[in-house]
Amino acid sequence: MSTITINHMNIYYEQYGRPIHEAEDVLVLIHGYLSSSFSFRFLIPYLQEEHAVLSIDLPGFGQSDKALHFNYSLHNYGRLVLDILERFEIQRAILIGHSMGGQIALQAGLQEPNRIKKIVGLAAAGYMGPVKRSLVWLSYLPFFSWGLKVYFTKKDIMENFLAVIHNRTIINEEMVEGYLKPLQTKAFYRSLVLLMRHREGDLSTARVREITQPVLLIWGEQDSIVPLAVGKRFAKELSAADLQVLKQTGHLLPEEKPKETALLIKAFIKQ
Template sequence: MAQRSEPWVRPGTPHLSYLEAHGGASGSLAEKNVLMIHGNFSGKNWWRELYEEPPEGSRLLAPDLPGFGDSLAGRHFVPSMKLYVDALHGFLDSLDVDEAVLVGHSMGGAVAMQLALSDPDRFPGMMLLSPAPPGGLQTPDYMYPLLKALRHDRRALRRALKRMMRSRIPEYIEELVEEAGKMHPKGFAGNARMLSEESVNGEASRYHGPVLVVSGDRDTLVPPSSAEATARRFPAGEHVLLSGVTHSPQIEAPGKVGSLLQNFLDRA
């Protein structure tokens, strides 16, 4: 059963809203902490079907990043990888979590890579779903005004989200649209610009934990060749391709992703 809580994180960092779910007895010493990091134009509810049926022996923690969903952005918010990484470290500190496996989707995959490299001992494994590539995800200049316009056009925002999950539109799609619309105004174009400027290509080889990259064979934003290249960047990287899936495996194929996560936790 998912639980809602809102702890304060480190002084100076934003207030993060999150969902928590346990695959077994809550508080068990054998529980494995899993930090689930959502992508752009999304939030904690993109993990909904995973935290409704969490893997056995897991504790799933799904926060809204600063400036997303129900999390506060801070007075001088500007989207940045450092801000997101620091906020997640503080979030885990506030819950006394010393170690966690990372699961990141799309932009959240890029955040997961940066987070893991910031403290490899704290994050012993990563499962990346359709992740933005380690060398950055370039957005054409003409797209930035269109991204900004989505803030005021709910119909266009709905269409954009549906293109990210074409093989299966969930019954709770309107909740996801509502969540996306809560994003901080600076995030509509700012997060895409951040992804175009960030790169961990030169650092990925020093992360030796297991890395499972999961992607869809119909994904046009992060095509299979990109996902496979991401897996190769890591010494213990592996790529799994899901048939018929576009950009949102956890929504389009939650059962498969849940099974992959269970197996990953068993060996991470």
């Protein structure tokens, strides 16, 4: 298990391909909500052939710490990604973010445009407001985190996967176990409560238009979690964006179409 300590937190990471210090382009993978580096396991083999790849588990998820002192705002997640790049002495990175990770990649790119060379948004979350105030207020009730755990435990797990995946034949025991295992600890639900409280909403249209890096947007045509309409809006409002749509594909692009996704990413890098 590889970890680095950032802001008194242990951050889990996986490193593949060429050594980071020898690579011209370092690809940094940022997972989505309720996920981890596990979600990129099929995409990484296609990317590591030519590039240095660094995949991280965000605080609160996967094998990283579920710290109570961390501010779980999207802006702060973006800042943390930049701190990780600094620790690895990565001067120019290409960020690849899935879902919430795509929004975090945009946040980081906006904060330090000179360090972020390009951005890839895989069904990147966007144009969502903060969590409803009523739910935030409820989060201060005693045992709220316990109630969240009960809620997630009782939800039909297969129903959840059917909602995010178009090609249902790829669902197997390894996938279910890989996504569910990190959700079984009390610490995870405590950090999830903090994310609900701290999440300030996605970048506004005005802020999105300030992003200057080239951005590749890859979307599943059948995505019901972050609909294609979000990708089309991003494509209009980003100053240098290319939207590519994969047919017969849902929200989990790295799971459903890893090879096709990797080919688009590698072509984008070479541009």
